[in-house]
Amino acid sequence: MQANLRHMLLAVRDLVKRFPGAERPVLDGISLDVEGGEIVALTGESGSGKSTLLHVVAGLEPADIGHVLIDGQDLTEMDDRGRAALRRSDIGIVFQQFNLIPSLSVARNLAFQARLAGRAEEAQLDALALRLGLTDHLAKYPEELSGGQQQRVAIGRAVAGGPRLLMADEPTGNLDEATGDTVMDLLVSLARTEGTALLVATHSQRLAARADRRLHLSRGRLA
Numbered sequence: 583m584q585a586n587l588r589h590m591l592l593a594v595r596d597l598v599k600r601f602p603g604a605e606r607p608v609l610d611g612i613s614l615d616v617e618g619g620e621i622v623a624l625t626g627e628s629g630s631g632k633s634t635l636l637h638v639v640a641g642l643e644p645a646d647i648g649h650v651l652i653d654g655q656d657l658t659e660m661d662d663r664g665r666a667a668l669r670r671s672d673i674g675i676v677f678q679q680f681n682l683i684p685s686l687s688v689a690r691n692l693a694f695q696a697r698l699a700g701r702a703e704e705a706q707l708d709a710l711a712l713r714l715g716l717t718d719h720l721a722k723y724p725e726e727l728s729g730g731q732q733q734r735v736a737i738g739r740a741v742a743g744g745p746r747l748l749m750a751d752e753p754t755g756n757l758d759e760a761t762g763d764t765v766m767d768l769l770v771s772l773a774r775t776e777g778t779a780l781l782v783a784t785h786s787q788r789l790a791a792r793a794d795r796r797l798h799l800s801r802g803r804l805a
Protein backbone atom coordinates (compact mmCIF):
# COMPACT_ATOMS: atom_id res chain seq x y z
CA MET A 583 0.00 0.00 0.00
CA GLN A 584 1.14 3.53 -0.69
CA ALA A 585 2.41 5.52 2.29
CA ASN A 586 -0.06 8.36 1.68
CA LEU A 587 -3.00 6.09 2.53
CA ARG A 588 -1.71 5.58 6.04
CA HIS A 589 -3.16 8.77 7.52
CA MET A 590 -6.66 8.09 6.19
CA LEU A 591 -8.94 6.57 8.77
CA LEU A 592 -10.72 4.59 6.10
CA ALA A 593 -9.19 3.87 2.73
CA VAL A 594 -11.04 1.60 0.30
CA ARG A 595 -9.27 0.60 -2.89
CA ASP A 596 -10.66 -1.05 -6.01
CA LEU A 597 -13.26 -3.19 -4.23
CA VAL A 598 -15.07 -5.75 -6.32
CA LYS A 599 -17.85 -7.92 -4.93
CA ARG A 600 -20.12 -10.24 -6.90
CA PHE A 601 -22.78 -12.42 -5.33
CA PRO A 602 -23.00 -15.95 -6.75
CA GLY A 603 -25.37 -16.09 -9.72
CA ALA A 604 -25.57 -12.31 -10.11
CA GLU A 605 -25.23 -10.96 -13.62
CA ARG A 606 -22.76 -8.23 -12.64
CA PRO A 607 -20.78 -7.24 -9.56
CA VAL A 608 -22.72 -5.29 -6.95
CA LEU A 609 -19.47 -3.40 -6.20
CA ASP A 610 -17.43 -2.89 -9.33
CA GLY A 611 -14.17 -1.12 -8.47
CA ILE A 612 -15.03 1.07 -5.48
CA SER A 613 -12.42 3.40 -3.99
CA LEU A 614 -13.03 5.96 -1.28
CA ASP A 615 -11.31 7.73 1.60
CA VAL A 616 -12.73 9.05 4.85
CA GLU A 617 -10.74 11.10 7.33
CA GLY A 618 -11.19 11.16 11.09
CA GLY A 619 -14.07 13.46 12.08
CA GLU A 620 -15.45 13.48 8.56
CA ILE A 621 -19.11 12.71 7.87
CA VAL A 622 -19.83 11.02 4.55
CA ALA A 623 -23.27 10.11 3.25
CA LEU A 624 -23.64 7.12 0.94
CA THR A 625 -26.73 7.35 -1.26
CA GLY A 626 -28.05 5.17 -4.09
CA GLU A 627 -31.21 3.43 -5.17
CA SER A 628 -32.57 0.43 -3.34
CA GLY A 629 -30.41 -2.54 -4.31
CA SER A 630 -27.48 -0.38 -5.44
CA GLY A 631 -25.19 -2.06 -2.90
CA LYS A 632 -24.96 0.43 0.00
CA SER A 633 -25.42 -2.21 2.70
CA THR A 634 -23.05 -4.56 0.91
CA LEU A 635 -20.37 -1.87 0.84
CA LEU A 636 -20.78 -1.18 4.57
CA HIS A 637 -20.65 -4.91 5.34
CA VAL A 638 -17.45 -5.36 3.32
CA VAL A 639 -15.86 -2.31 4.97
CA ALA A 640 -16.79 -3.75 8.38
CA GLY A 641 -15.27 -7.11 7.45
CA LEU A 642 -18.65 -8.84 7.83
CA GLU A 643 -18.68 -9.85 4.17
CA PRO A 644 -15.59 -10.76 2.12
CA ALA A 645 -14.60 -8.82 -0.99
CA ASP A 646 -13.54 -10.67 -4.16
CA ILE A 647 -10.86 -8.10 -5.00
CA GLY A 648 -9.57 -4.92 -3.38
CA HIS A 649 -8.45 -3.54 -0.05
CA VAL A 650 -10.06 -1.98 3.01
CA LEU A 651 -7.65 -0.16 5.33
CA ILE A 652 -8.82 1.04 8.73
CA ASP A 653 -6.25 3.42 10.16
CA GLY A 654 -3.65 1.81 7.93
CA GLN A 655 -4.50 -1.79 8.84
CA ASP A 656 -5.58 -3.89 5.88
CA LEU A 657 -8.70 -5.80 6.88
CA THR A 658 -8.69 -7.82 3.68
CA GLU A 659 -5.35 -9.37 4.58
CA MET A 660 -6.40 -10.47 8.08
CA ASP A 661 -7.82 -13.79 9.22
CA ASP A 662 -11.27 -13.99 10.88
CA ARG A 663 -9.82 -13.45 14.34
CA GLY A 664 -7.87 -10.39 13.29
CA ARG A 665 -10.91 -8.93 11.57
CA ALA A 666 -13.13 -9.56 14.59
CA ALA A 667 -10.56 -7.91 16.89
CA LEU A 668 -10.28 -4.87 14.64
CA ARG A 669 -14.07 -4.63 14.44
CA ARG A 670 -14.38 -4.71 18.24
CA SER A 671 -11.72 -2.07 18.80
CA ASP A 672 -12.13 0.30 15.87
CA ILE A 673 -15.53 -0.07 14.19
CA GLY A 674 -19.07 0.68 15.35
CA ILE A 675 -22.14 -0.16 13.28
CA VAL A 676 -25.73 1.04 13.61
CA PHE A 677 -28.45 -0.75 11.66
CA GLN A 678 -31.96 0.28 10.67
CA GLN A 679 -33.48 -2.42 12.90
CA PHE A 680 -31.63 -1.34 16.07
CA ASN A 681 -30.36 -4.93 16.76
CA LEU A 682 -30.46 -4.70 20.56
CA ILE A 683 -30.30 -7.74 22.81
CA PRO A 684 -33.94 -8.06 23.98
CA SER A 685 -33.17 -9.95 27.19
CA LEU A 686 -30.78 -7.27 28.48
CA SER A 687 -31.65 -3.91 30.03
CA VAL A 688 -30.50 -0.71 28.36
CA ALA A 689 -27.59 -0.46 30.83
CA ARG A 690 -26.55 -4.04 30.09
CA ASN A 691 -26.89 -3.60 26.34
CA LEU A 692 -24.45 -0.67 26.58
CA ALA A 693 -22.09 -2.43 29.00
CA PHE A 694 -22.04 -5.64 26.95
CA GLN A 695 -20.58 -3.89 23.94
CA ALA A 696 -18.16 -1.80 25.98
CA ARG A 697 -16.90 -4.94 27.72
CA LEU A 698 -16.25 -6.62 24.38
CA ALA A 699 -14.01 -3.70 23.50
CA GLY A 700 -12.39 -3.79 26.97
CA ARG A 701 -13.80 -0.40 27.99
CA ALA A 702 -16.52 -1.02 30.54
CA GLU A 703 -15.84 1.61 33.18
CA GLU A 704 -19.06 2.58 34.91
CA ALA A 705 -18.39 6.33 34.93
CA GLN A 706 -17.82 6.21 31.17
CA LEU A 707 -21.09 4.38 30.60
CA ASP A 708 -22.96 6.87 32.81
CA ALA A 709 -21.53 9.74 30.79
CA LEU A 710 -22.53 7.98 27.58
CA ALA A 711 -26.09 7.40 28.84
CA LEU A 712 -26.37 11.08 29.73
CA ARG A 713 -25.15 12.06 26.28
CA LEU A 714 -27.67 9.71 24.68
CA GLY A 715 -30.52 11.07 26.82
CA LEU A 716 -31.05 7.59 28.27
CA THR A 717 -30.28 8.17 31.94
CA ASP A 718 -33.92 7.63 32.94
CA HIS A 719 -34.24 4.50 30.82
CA LEU A 720 -31.25 2.45 31.89
CA ALA A 721 -33.26 -0.16 33.79
CA LYS A 722 -35.77 -0.67 30.96
CA TYR A 723 -35.74 -3.40 28.33
CA PRO A 724 -35.65 -2.61 24.59
CA GLU A 725 -39.33 -3.52 24.07
CA GLU A 726 -40.29 -0.83 26.61
CA LEU A 727 -38.65 1.90 24.52
CA SER A 728 -39.84 3.94 21.54
CA GLY A 729 -38.11 3.46 18.18
CA GLY A 730 -36.07 6.63 18.62
CA GLN A 731 -34.97 5.57 22.10
CA GLN A 732 -34.02 2.11 20.83
CA GLN A 733 -31.94 3.66 18.08
CA ARG A 734 -30.18 5.84 20.65
CA VAL A 735 -29.29 2.70 22.62
CA ALA A 736 -28.05 1.12 19.38
CA ILE A 737 -25.87 4.16 18.74
CA GLY A 738 -24.65 3.93 22.32
CA ARG A 739 -23.71 0.30 21.77
CA ALA A 740 -21.91 1.19 18.56
CA VAL A 741 -19.86 3.94 20.21
CA ALA A 742 -19.39 2.35 23.66
CA GLY A 743 -16.15 0.73 22.56
CA GLY A 744 -14.72 4.05 21.31
CA PRO A 745 -14.59 3.21 17.58
CA ARG A 746 -12.50 5.24 15.14
CA LEU A 747 -14.99 4.50 12.36
CA LEU A 748 -18.74 4.58 12.86
CA MET A 749 -21.01 3.28 10.13
CA ALA A 750 -24.78 3.56 10.03
CA ASP A 751 -27.05 1.72 7.58
CA GLU A 752 -30.34 3.60 7.16
CA PRO A 753 -30.25 4.63 10.83
CA THR A 754 -33.43 6.69 10.53
CA GLY A 755 -35.29 4.33 8.18
CA ASN A 756 -37.71 3.13 10.87
CA LEU A 757 -38.23 6.54 12.47
CA ASP A 758 -40.45 9.53 11.79
CA GLU A 759 -38.76 12.68 10.49
CA ALA A 760 -38.42 14.53 13.80
CA THR A 761 -37.09 11.47 15.63
CA GLY A 762 -34.77 10.74 12.70
CA ASP A 763 -33.39 14.29 12.99
CA THR A 764 -32.52 13.81 16.66
CA VAL A 765 -30.83 10.50 15.88
CA MET A 766 -28.79 12.16 13.14
CA ASP A 767 -27.98 15.06 15.51
CA LEU A 768 -26.52 12.52 17.89
CA LEU A 769 -24.43 10.78 15.21
CA VAL A 770 -23.10 14.12 13.93
CA SER A 771 -22.28 15.35 17.40
CA LEU A 772 -20.45 12.11 18.28
CA ALA A 773 -18.42 12.29 15.07
CA ARG A 774 -17.52 15.95 15.64
CA THR A 775 -16.57 15.70 19.29
CA GLU A 776 -14.82 12.32 19.22
CA GLY A 777 -13.14 12.74 15.82
CA THR A 778 -14.86 9.56 14.67
CA ALA A 779 -15.23 9.07 10.94
CA LEU A 780 -18.90 8.56 10.09
CA LEU A 781 -20.16 6.77 6.99
CA VAL A 782 -23.96 6.78 6.69
CA ALA A 783 -25.96 4.91 4.05
CA THR A 784 -29.32 6.56 3.54
CA HIS A 785 -32.22 7.19 1.20
CA SER A 786 -32.96 10.43 3.01
CA GLN A 787 -31.84 13.58 1.22
CA ARG A 788 -32.51 15.39 4.46
CA LEU A 789 -30.02 13.21 6.29
CA ALA A 790 -27.50 13.25 3.44
CA ALA A 791 -27.57 17.05 3.48
CA ARG A 792 -26.02 16.97 6.97
CA ALA A 793 -22.86 15.24 5.71
CA ASP A 794 -19.60 16.93 4.76
CA ARG A 795 -19.58 14.95 1.54
CA ARG A 796 -21.93 12.71 -0.43
CA LEU A 797 -21.05 9.62 -2.42
CA HIS A 798 -23.62 8.15 -4.78
CA LEU A 799 -23.55 4.45 -5.63
CA SER A 800 -24.93 3.43 -9.00
CA ARG A 801 -24.28 0.34 -11.13
CA GLY A 802 -21.50 -0.76 -8.81
CA ARG A 803 -19.61 2.53 -9.06
CA LEU A 804 -19.32 5.66 -6.95
CA ALA A 805 -19.97 9.16 -8.21
Ligand SMILES: Nc1ncnc2c1ncn2[C@@H]1O[C@H](COP(=O)(O)OP(=O)(O)OP(=O)(O)O)[C@@H](O)[C@H]1O
Pocket residue numbers: 601602608626627628629630631632633634635
Ligand atom coordinates in the same frame (compact mmCIF):
# COMPACT_ATOMS: atom_id res chain seq x y z
N1 LIG B 1 -26.24 -12.22 0.74
C1 LIG B 1 -26.62 -11.92 -0.51
N2 LIG B 1 -26.68 -12.88 -1.46
C2 LIG B 1 -27.02 -12.58 -2.73
N3 LIG B 1 -27.34 -11.36 -3.15
C3 LIG B 1 -27.31 -10.36 -2.26
C4 LIG B 1 -26.96 -10.60 -0.89
N4 LIG B 1 -27.00 -9.39 -0.22
C5 LIG B 1 -27.37 -8.48 -1.15
N5 LIG B 1 -27.56 -9.04 -2.36
C6 LIG B 1 -27.93 -8.34 -3.60
O1 LIG B 1 -27.00 -7.29 -3.81
C7 LIG B 1 -27.66 -6.11 -4.27
C8 LIG B 1 -27.36 -4.96 -3.35
O2 LIG B 1 -28.00 -5.15 -2.10
P1 LIG B 1 -27.80 -4.14 -0.89
O3 LIG B 1 -28.63 -4.63 0.24
O4 LIG B 1 -26.36 -3.94 -0.65
O5 LIG B 1 -28.41 -2.79 -1.50
P2 LIG B 1 -28.83 -1.43 -0.78
O6 LIG B 1 -28.36 -0.32 -1.66
O7 LIG B 1 -28.34 -1.44 0.62
O8 LIG B 1 -30.41 -1.52 -0.81
P3 LIG B 1 -31.51 -0.87 0.17
O9 LIG B 1 -31.37 0.61 -0.02
O10 LIG B 1 -32.80 -1.41 -0.36
O11 LIG B 1 -31.18 -1.33 1.55
C9 LIG B 1 -29.13 -6.47 -4.38
O12 LIG B 1 -29.40 -6.81 -5.71
C10 LIG B 1 -29.28 -7.65 -3.47
O13 LIG B 1 -30.30 -8.49 -3.92
